[in-house]
Amino acid sequence: MACYITIITVFLVLKLVQGAPQVPCYFIFGDSLLDNGNNNDLNTAARANYLPYGVDFSDGPTGRFTNGRNMADFLAEHLGFDNYIPPYASAMGDEILQGVNYASGSAGIRNDTGNHLISTQQVICTHVLIEQYSQQLKDLYEDGARKITLFGLPQIGCIPDELKNHSTLLCVDSTNAAVQLFNKNLKALVDDLNTNLPDAQFIYINMYSISSAIALTLLNYPCCQVSKIIPEGQCIPGKGPCLIRSTHLFFNNFHPTEIANSIATHRAYNALLPSDAYPMDIRHLVTGNDLYYDQ
Secondary structure (H helix, E strand, C coil), rough: CCCCECCCCCCCCCCCCCCCCCCCCCCCCCCCCCEEECCCCCCCCCCCCCCCCCCCCCCCCEEEECCCCCCHHHHHHHHHHCCCCEECCCCHHHHHCCEECCCCCCCCCCCCHHHCCCCCCCCCHHHHHHHHHHHHHHHHHHHCEEEEECCCCCCCHHHHHHHHHHHCCCCCHHHHHHHHHHHHHHHHHHHHHHHHCCCCCEECCCCCHHHHHHHHHCCEEEEECCCCCCCCCEECCCCCCCCCHHHEECCCCCCCCHHHHHHHHHHHHHHCHHHHEEEHHHHHHHHHCCCCCCC
């Protein structure tokens, strides 16, 4: 059985499944949406190892950019792991054999992505990004990866930081249009990789539509008090967050709350709508029970 890999902007609370996991190992590559502590000791403003981050997490602040669990954590639960996948920065011994979380705040496809927590620039060179991404995925394939999930970009034009920067209460259409262009090409890349890489199974998770649906039920402003200076948009250390966090979509100006992560991950694992995943959801990918959605 192949290892399972979550790529990029890798969002029901479930009990940990007893018995063997559905896959032998689970590796995570992505940015601050999935980071669980890799940035803690780095000289960067993109850190979350202080309160109010982790206010609802069993171990407190660990470097997760949210109040509790992120999508990588929830997916580990869905897959049946007894423990969350450790960050690369502190992974040790046998735990590495079940997987490592390489996600890091500010990481991206290009080397210069690290200048931003989440890039909100126009994707004017989408084809260049997809080409670079394609090569990185092929490198993983050459290293033995066979079952890979690619998460599309969510509605970046609707995040609180983007609304603030454009002095609007409405989603920024130009940003969302750029996101949709990238996602369209990413979905096409899935078909290309599945066609040209023997034994490979790539799937695409439609985070754009999933995040849009979640936004209809949760408040679209940050739960914590955010800084207006560097690191702008991050939670202010020691300042208490909102009391009812289950009603908020975002914890700070960029990152979703635990409840939003939970809902999104559940739909990625077990698609609520055919449009949530292509050509199948994560559950069918890892169990080998092929179910192809006609999109």
